Amino acid sequence: MPTGHVFIATSLDGFIARKDGALDWLILPEHATEDHGYARFIKDIDAIVMGRGSFEIVKAFDPWPYDKPVLVLSHRLARADIPDRLQDKVTVANLTPQAAMAHLGQQGARRVYVDGGQVVQSFLREGLIADMVLSRIPVLIGEGISLFGATGRDIHFVHEASDSFPSGLVQSRYRLKS
Numbered sequence: 001m002p003t004g005h006v007f008i009a010t011s012l013d014g015f016i017a018r019k020d021g022a023l024d025w026l027i028l029p030e031h032a033t034e035d036h037g038y039a040r041f042i043k044d045i046d047a048i049v050m051g052r053g054s055f056e057i058v059k060a061f062d063p064w065p066y067d068k069p070v071l072v073l074s075h076r077l078a079r080a081d082i083p084d085r086l087q088d089k090v091t092v093a094n095l096t097p098q099a100a101m102a103h104l105g106q107q108g109a110r111r112v113y114v115d116g117g118q119v120v121q122s123f124l125r126e127g128l129i130a131d132m133v134l135s136r137i138p139v140l141i142g143e144g145i146s147l148f149g150a151t152g153r154d155i156h157f158v159h160e161a162s163d164s165f166p167s168g169l170v171q172s173r174y175r176l177k178s
């Protein structure tokens with residue numbers, strides 16, 4: 001089974017997007033001059049799994065931001081819903097978190113980037129997240145899509161390090177407590 005890894009940004013009040021999915025509060029000009037470690041993170045990743053909610057936003061990005069295979073989890077999307085330009089880069093499947101990881105493992109993935117609020121929450125509940133890099137943007141947006149939600153139990157992490165950047169972004173790294 002591959003391990004799951006989270007690299008995600010939230011507002012100070014814990015949202016990953018506005019209610020309509022907007023990320024305007026997150027993508028700031030001052031971040032362009034800062035290295036938040038994404039390139040180092042993604043280098044060690046073999047595949048990406050995200051929910052339909054995240055895919056609906058990212059599918060419009062041009063150029064396509066990923067050079068690793070992307071698996072989109074959805075109960076309703078089909079292969080025909082994937083734009084032509086992404087057909088060889090994205091697959092869509094209706095799989096449980098465990099089945100999604102097993103599927104990616106069969107394809108040779110060892111480290112999987114897990115992205116999207118609901119998807120991260122479901123993978124956390126299943127114990128499939130080994131570590132998380134959380135970047136906190138110093139803004140309250142009041143309402144939006146939450147990164148975290150019901151867990152069903154306490155899930156303990158070890159805090160490895162935190163770094164702050166001139167823009168005010170604070171990044172913390174956590175690994176699952178064994």
Ligand SMILES: NC(=O)c1ccc[n+]([C@@H]2O[C@H](COP(=O)([O-])OP(=O)(O)OC[C@H]3O[C@@H](n4cnc5c(N)ncnc54)[C@H](OP(=O)(O)O)[C@@H]3O)[C@@H](O)[C@H]2O)c1
Nearest residue numbers: 009016017021051052053054057073074075116117118119
């Ligand atoms: N701040 C950041 O760093 C960051 C990072 C990533 C995403 N985002 C933002 O977060 C928003 C999306 O988050 P989200 O919590 O709404 O959504 P999400 O986790 O990306 O997607 C949720 C959807 O994925 C499908 N899904 C989830 N688990 C599934 C499973 N096991 N099997 C089948 N389908 C499954 C369901 O869609 P169906 O209805 O199709 O079944 C569900 O509604 C977007 O606006 C995105 O831009 C922000």
